[in-house]
Amino acid sequence: MATVNKTQKISSKSTFLQEVVGYNRQVPLLNGTFQRYINFDNAASTPALKPVLDKVNEAMEWYSSIHRGTGFKSQLCSRIYDQAREVVADFVNIDPASHAIIFGKNATEAINKLARRMRLAKDQIVLVSKMEHHSNDLPWRANGQVKHIGILEDGQLDLEDLVHLLKKYYGKTALVALTGASNVTGWVNDIAKIAGLCHEYGTKLLVDAAQLAPHRRIDMKPDDDPEHIDFLVISAHKIYAPFGSGALIGDKDFFKDGDPDDVGGGTIKIVDLDYAHWSEPPEKDEAGTPNTIGVIAFAKALLTIMETGIERIVEHEKKLTGYILKNMAGIPGIEIYGSSDPAIVDNRLGVISFNIKDIPHALTAAILNYEGGIGVRNGCFCAQPYIKELLGINSAEGVEIKQQILRGDRSRLPGAVRVSFGFYNTPEEIDRFIELLKIIATGEYEGKYLLDKQRGEYHPEGYSPSYTKYFQL
Numbered sequence: 090m091a092t093v094n095k096t097q098k099i100s101s102k103s104t105f106l107q108e109v110v111g112y113n114r115q116v117p118l119l120n121g122t123f124q125r126y127i128n129f130d131n132a133a134s135t136p137a138l139k140p141v142l143d144k145v146n147e148a149m150e151w152y153s154s155i156h157r158g159t160g161f162k163s164q165l166c167s168r169i170y171d172q173a174r175e176v177v178a179d180f181v182n183i184d185p186a187s188h189a190i191i192f193g194k195n196a197t198e199a200i201n202k203l204a205r206r207m208r209l210a211k212d213q214i215v216l217v218s219k220m221e222h223h224s225n226d227l228p229w230r231a232n233g234q235v236k237h238i239g240i241l242e243d244g245q246l247d248l249e250d251l252v253h254l255l256k257k258y259y260g261k262t263a264l265v266a267l268t269g270a271s272n273v274t275g276w277v278n279d280i281a282k283i284a285g286l287c288h289e290y291g292t293k294l295l296v297d298a299a300q301l302a303p304h305r306r307i308d309m310k311p312d313d314d315p316e317h318i319d320f321l322v323i324s325a326h327k328i329y330a331p332f333g334s335g336a337l338i339g340d341k342d343f344f345k346d347g348d349p350d351d352v353g354g355g356t357i358k359i360v361d362l363d364y365a366h367w368s369e370p371p372e373k374d375e376a377g378t379p380n381t382i383g384v385i386a387f388a389k390a391l392l393t394i395m396e397t398g399i400e401r402i403v404e405h406e407k408k409l410t411g412y413i414l415k416n417m418a419g420i421p422g423i424e425i426y427g428s429s430d431p432a433i434v435d436n437r438l439g440v441i442s443f444n445i446k447d448i449p450h451a452l453t454a455a456i457l458n459y460e461g462g463i464g465v466r467n468g469c470f471c472a473q474p475y476i477k478e479l480l481g482i483n484s485a486e487g488v489e490i491k492q493q494i495l496r497g498d499r500s501r502l503p504g505a506v507r508v509s510f511g512f513y514n515t516p517e518e519i520d521r522f523i524e525l526l527k528i529i530a531t532g533e534y535e536g537k538y539l540l541d542k543q544r545g546e547y548h549p550e551g552y553s554p555s556y557t558k559y560f561q562l
C-alpha cells in the first residue's frame with residue numbers, strides 16, 4: 090500500500106468545510122452585496138480538497154514523464170503512478186493482481202472504452218436502466234442492442250422488470266450497465282442484489298459509480314462471490330480531485346483479450362512495420378502519455394476519504410438530506426422528484442431535484458445564484474428520458490418540445506432544479522437556501538428576470554457582474 094501522510098487527513102472535528110479549496114470565496118449579488126458562495130452542485134463536480142491540491146503542488150516539483158524515462162524524477166513518478174492503482178484497488182476492495190485499473194479522463198470515456206472493448210455482436214443485448222445518465226446509455230446504443238429496464242413511479246429501479254428482461258433475453262444479454270446511484274433523484278441501487286441476479290442469469294454487471302463513489306462504500310468483491318461487480322467506473326472530478334482523471338476497473342483476463350480500442354505509444358510490447366504485440370493490461374488500454382498529475386490527485390482524494398472514514402461522510406450527508414427535506418416540505422408549491430420523505434436517507438444520496446409550481450426551473454436556479462450566491466443546476470442533468478418520465482411528459486408533448494429545441498428555442502426545456510451535497514456542506518448553508526426558496530415561492534424576489542430563449546436561461550434585467558474582476562487567464 091502507498092503510504093499516507095497522516096497530517097493531511099481531514100480532522101476528526103466536524104470542520105469539513107474548511108478542507109475544501111475556495112470554500113470561503115465571496116461572490117457578488119444582484120443587490121450589490123457579497124455572500125460566501127454555497128456550492129450545492131456537487132453531483133456535477135466537486136471542488137478540490139486541500140490535501141489534494143497540496144499533493145498536486147508537491148508532485149509538480151517532481152513531475153516528469155513516466156514509464157520510459159530513466160531519470161530520477163521519471164522513476165519516482167512511475168512508482169507513484171503505479172502506487173495509485175493500489176490505492177484505487179484498496180478503495181473498491183479488489184486485488185490489483187487480478188484486476189486491471191485503467192486510468193482515463195472521466196467516467197464517460199471509461200464507459201465508451203468498455204463499450205468498444207466488449208465488441209458486441211449485433212444481436213447481443215445490453216440492459217441499461219431508464220434512470221441512467223446519458224453517459225451510461227448512449228455508448229451502448231452504438232454497440233449491440235440496448236433494452237431499457239423500467240422504473241417505478243417514485244423513480245426507483247424496477248427490479249421485477251430487470252428479472253423479466255434477464256429471463257426474456259437469457260443467453261443473449263452480454264451486460265447489465267447500471268448506475269450505482271441516480272444523479273437526479275439520488276436513489277441508490279441495491280448493487281449486491283442486482284449483481285447476484287446478473288450472475289444467476291449468466292451475465293456481467295457494470296456499475297457506473299461516478300455518482301455513488303463519493304458517498305457510499307464500494308465493494309467490488311472477489312470474483313468467486315456471486316455478488317461481485319464485474320466492471321466499475323469512477324470519476325475523479327466527482328470525488329474531490331478535479332484534475333481530469335477517472336478509472337475503468339475490470340478483470341485483467343477480459344482486457345488481455347482482443348486489440349485495444351485506442352492504439353499508439355504505451356500500448357505495445359514490440360512493433361515493426363508489419364506487426365504489433367500489445368502490452369499487458371492495464372498499459373495496453375492507456376494509449377499515449379497519461380495524466381500523471383490527475384491520477385496523483387485522484388489517489389490522494391481516495392486516500393483522504395478512506396482516512397476520514399466513509400461512514401462519517403455517509404452519516405453527515407444523511408443528516409443534511411433529512412434536514413433539507415424536512416425544511417423543503419414547508420415551501421408552498423414544492424414538488425420533489427423521487428422521495429421527499431426526510432426519514433428515507435439510507436438508500437438515497439443528498440441529491441434532490443425539485444420544482445416550485447408554475448415557476449420555471451431555470452428561473453429558480455437563476456434567483457438562487459443572483460440573489461443568494463447559491464450554485465445549483467437545472468435542466469435534465471444529462472438524463473432526459475428519466476426526467477421526462479418523472480415529470481410525466483407524454484410523447485406528444487415530448488415531440489413538440491423536441492421540435493422547438495431543434496428550432497433553437499430552449500424556453501420549454503423540461504427539467505427541475507437540483508441540489509446536491511458534498512460531505513463538506515453544512516446545515517447553515519441549507520438554512521440560507523430554504524430562506525431564499527421561500528422568497529422565490531412567494532414571488533418576493535428582487536430582480537426582474539428576462540428569458541434568453543436560445544439558451545433557456547434567465548438573467549436579471551440590467552445586471553451583469555464583471556467576471557474578469559475575479560479571475561483571468
Ligand SMILES: Cc1ncc(COP(=O)(O)O)c(C=O)c1O
Nearest residue numbers: 195196197222224272299300324
Ligand atoms: C451517474 C453519472 N454517470 C456518469 C457521469 C459522467 O461523468 P463524467 O463527467 O466523469 O464523464 C455522470 C456525471 O454527471 C453521472 O452523474
